[in-house]
Amino acid sequence: MEKKKIVILGAGFAGLKLARKLNNNPHFSVTLIDRYNYHQFQPLFYQVATAAINASDISFPIRKVFQESKNISVRLAEVTRINKEKNEVETTIGDFSYDYLVVSMGCTTNFFGNKQIEELSFPMKSTNEALTLKNRLLTNFESAYSAESPEEMEEIMNIVVVGGGPTGVELSGAIAQMKKFILPKDYPDLDFSKLxxxxxxxxxxLLGPMSDLAHKKSFEYLSNMGVNIWTEGRVVDYDGKTISLADGRTIKTRNLIWAAGVTGNVPDGAVTKEELQRGNRMKVDRTSKVI
Ligand SMILES: Cc1cc2nc3c(=O)[nH]c(=O)nc-3n(C[C@H](O)[C@H](O)[C@H](O)COP(=O)(O)OP(=O)(O)OC[C@H]3O[C@@H](n4cnc5c(N)ncnc54)[C@H](O)[C@@H]3O)c2cc1C
Known part of the structure; x- marks a missing residue:
């Protein structure tokens, strides 16, 4: 009997788990495609960004998982389009035909159309971005030594995280811990009471979709750690030095970390624009089949 061809797009939490379930299943031939050759464990990005662990601690080679596999092929490629009429996926290394297609490409940062913020802020949705943020935080304090005015020092010593979901809460807490335990040791001649x-x-x-207890406790914990929490604050503009909120408040900073929302990675051709739901969600039935 001919094996059915399954193509899985994305080796993140969902794609990798499914590929492991199908590993060595004699009925299916599986192609697992990802733009990276490693799986990223996203829940610990914030630890990479705050220099608590190494990027290699949360990035696992996908090929290693399937070294012994008889039916899983791994391909490093960017998915560019789905051709539903021909049952084919178009990628940067060629086309792949399928009997069944699994779209598990996760999501990326939502800047809500603000190009200026997209260009100047630091998101944290990949290992690379977590590393960029880490480098930014560390070089930021190096630049404090050459600050030429109190205003410049203020921009350096203010760190602003936008988005009070799990990512923003974890990250601001981790930076508060850095302020307390690490930065004064690494930069003994800087005054971190000004951070x-x-x-x-x-x-x-904070943690909007979670319980009232989570709202209350996250606020309490972070406040006790010295984080300034501004709820009901909507950031509308950033020029690289000053953040402006809709209500007129401003904060000077060179460090804007954007954790304010996500939008689905949907390949062209998967669905029409009109079929997409809020946040680029694809409409699916109870079995997660695209409708
Ligand atoms: C900072 C952070 C902290 C988190 N903390 C937690 C937590 O504590 N607990 C929890 O349960 N969840 C947490 N999450 C959420 C969790 O990581 C996601 O829900 C989960 O990763 C989603 O799985 P997925 O398979 O849908 O997508 P992903 O895991 O994002 O995988 C998508 C894959 O698709 C690939 N891909 C995307 N586009 C393309 C393309 N065009 N071509 C080829 N490949 C592509 C990507 O490289 C990626 O490997 C966190 C997320 C973040 C960002």
């Missing part, structure tokens, strides 16, 4: 960490959230609560 201000802001967490700005558009809705009335």
């Amino acid at each position: 201000n960490i802001y967490l700005i959230e558009g809705s009335p609560n």
